[in-house]
Amino acid sequence: MKTCLIVDDSKVVRMVARKILEGLNFEIDEAEDGQKAIDACVRNMPRAVLLDWNMPVKSGIEFLRELRAMADVDQPVVVFCTTENDMTHIQEAIDAGADEYIMKPFDSEIIESKFTQVGLL
Amino acid sequence: MNVTDFEMIAQLLKTRSGLALSKDKAYLIESRLNPVARKWNFAGFDELAQAIRAGKDEALLVDVTEAMTTNESFFFRDQKPFDQFNELVLPHMLEHRAAKKTIRIWSAACSSGQEPYTLAMLLKENASKLAGWKVEIVATDLSQEILDKAKEGLYSQFEVQRGLPINLLVKYFKQTGDRWQIDAEIRKMVKFQQFNLLTNPSALGRFDVVFCRNVLIYFDPPTKTEVLGKLADLLADDGFLYLGGAETVLGMSDRFQLMPGQRGIYRLMSEDKAKATG
Numbered sequence: 001m002k003t004c005l006i007v008d009d010s011k012v013v014r015m016v017a018r019k020i021l022e023g024l025n026f027e028i029d030e031a032e033d034g035q036k037a038i039d040a041c042v043r044n045m046p047r048a049v050l051l052d053w054n055m056p057v058k059s060g061i062e063f064l065r066e067l068r069a070m071a072d073v074d075q076p077v078v079v080f081c082t083t084e085n086d087m088t089h090i091q092e093a094i095d096a097g098a099d100e101y102i103m104k105p106f107d108s109e110i111i112e113s114k115f116t117q118v119g120l121l
Numbered sequence: 122m123n124v125t126d127f128e129m130i131a132q133l134l135k136t137r138s139g140l141a142l143s144k145d146k147a148y149l150i151e152s153r154l155n156p157v158a159r160k161w162n163f164a165g166f167d168e169l170a171q172a173i174r175a176g177k178d179e180a181l182l183v184d185v186t187e188a189m190t191t192n193e194s195f196f197f198r199d200q201k202p203f204d205q206f207n208e209l210v211l212p213h214m215l216e217h218r219a220a221k222k223t224i225r226i227w228s229a230a231c232s233s234g235q236e237p238y239t240l241a242m243l244l245k246e247n248a249s250k251l252a253g254w255k256v257e258i259v260a261t262d263l264s265q266e267i268l269d270k271a272k273e274g275l276y277s278q279f280e281v282q283r284g285l286p287i288n289l290l291v292k293y294f295k296q297t298g299d300r301w302q303i304d305a306e307i308r309k310m311v312k313f314q315q316f317n318l319l320t321n322p323s324a325l326g327r328f329d330v331v332f333c334r335n336v337l338i339y340f341d342p343p344t345k346t347e348v349l350g351k352l353a354d355l356l357a358d359d360g361f362l363y364l365g366g367a368e369t370v371l372g373m374s375d376r377f378q379l380m381p382g383q384r385g386i387y388r389l390m391s392e393d394k395a396k397a398t399g
Contacts, residue, residue, distance in 0.1 A: 085278060087296050090287060101287040103278050110282045116200070117286050 001027045002120065003044070007037040007060065008052040008081070013104075017050055017081070020108045024121060034058025038066055046076050048120050050111075051098075053082035053089065061096055068097040077118050081106060122151055126170040130154075130185070133173065137186045138263055139319045139348070141341035153188045160184070187264040192335070194232040196239050197284035202334070202363055202385055203239060207247075209383065210361050214329055215250060217359060222254045225326065229318060229333040229352075231260035234271030234311070235280070236332055238303055241310040242293055259325060261316035268313045274303035319344070322351050329357045334385075335365035342373060349374035353389060362387040 004026040006017045011032075018028045029046060031037035035058040037049070049067075053060040064078055077099045082089070085103035093101055100114045115121045127147050134140040142150070151166055158169040161181060172181055197203055214224045228237040237260035244256055262268050281290055281301045294301045316325065318336065331352055337345045353376040356362055362377060364370070364385055370377045377387040 087291065090291055094288065094291065098287075103282060106282075110279070113283050117284075 001025060002048065003027045003029065003046040004048040004050060005029045005031060005037060005040055005046040005076070006050045007031045007034065007055070007063065008050075009033060009055040010052075013052070013081075017106075017111070020111050021050070023108070024112060024115065034060060034063030034066075037063050041067060041070075041073075041076070045073055048115070049076050049078045050081050050102075051078055053080065053084045053093075061092065064093070064096045064098060077120055079114055079118065122147060122166065122170075126167075129170070129174055130189075133182065134186060134189050135341075137182070138190045138317065139340045139344045140190055141339065141344065142189075150189070154185060157181075157184050157188050183265075187266055190339075191264050191267050192230075192232055194235040195280065195283040195285075196235045197286075198236065198239075198334070199366060199385075200284070202332075203243060205383060205386060206240070206330075207243060210330055210386075211243075211247060211250075213359070213361075218254075218329070224254065224256045224330070225328045226256070226258045226330045227325065227328040227332065227355075228258065228260040228311075229316075229331060230336040231262050231268075231271060231313070233267055233276075233280075234260065234274060234313070235276075235284075236260070236334070237271075237311040237313075238274065238307060239284075240332075241307045242289055244310065245293070245307065256310070258311045259328075260311050260313050261325070262313075263315070263317050265315050268315055272308070272313050274308045276301050276303070318348050318351070322355055325355065327355055327357055328360060330361045330363070331356055332363045334363055335368070337364065337368045337373075345373045349377065353377065356389060358389060360389070 004021050006014050006028060008014050009032050014030050021028055029040055031040050033055040051060045051064065060080065060082065078097065079100040079102060080093045080098050081102040081104060083104045090101050099118045102110055102114055112121065127150065130150055131142040134142055154169060155166060158166055163169045163172065172178065173185060176182065218224055226240060228240065231237050237258050240258055244251060277300055281294065293304050293307050295304065333352060337348065340348060349370060352362055364387060366385055370387060376390055378390050380386040380388050
């Protein structure tokens, strides 16, 4: 089963995303900030990461840069999922190595569409 | 809604658009026509039905037909047809149209424009191979209102997130408030035109590729046969016809055959080609 790490400081968002992704046959792990997400990746690198931008301790973009700098690991597919919906943020995410970008609010159709585009489904 | 009103409206739609509305879709009539009733200041659906029955106002009948026949669309719908376009159709055209350097593509029933714009973006991505070529994308729909929206190329955040890869959003769209507009350069590649698939399409000219996806499903069998016949008439001998995933020519037309191993792509039968050239 494919694994997906959901990184978001909102418990509600994590719960909604978990329900959608479990419905798409993903095994889910969760982290509430970028540092906990790094720790989770070191323990067990997921196949995919659904990533919020604004979080305490370490932001999504800081997490992504750190993740992409890791050597000798199977890099996961990273899909941003954030309220930051302007072109500057989207470009910054792509430059940092994001594979796709979801602008909140999201629904199951958007998640399925984006995960299909990046070859996860 | 009573049976008489349903039958009267179903007949109107059949005559004007070919749409075959079965009784289990009766709920669609009220949900789609209530906004029309409000727009025309009718007290309710019954009053609207009376006005339709009187048939005196052509603009009202157009509004009713458009409201019932406008369907949703999205970028890169089903993905596979566009992979096939890139990997199979475009290379074929580059080889077989090398002398003329012209490709004509028709997006029939294009709705709010996502399909022709998807093709325009794909062609733009292949610009280096198409230098010196003239590629024409003709996009038609029955509804003038939806064509006006398509021409504007302005989409909601929800619309640009269904099917459109983020790198293409960044490359070909500009953000306008909470909406996204496709670049003028891409918009210019598509020629939008109102057209009813039940009428004679010969004025549109010949096409190398026709996208007529998720349209035939709304027609009854005789209308499907009629429309497929018109498409066969204007498709180039070595052209490609795309139908939707739930559509087939089986039992509807003997002028097309499914391209082996390529779901959704049809080509003219060899006898048909002989007839066209003979």
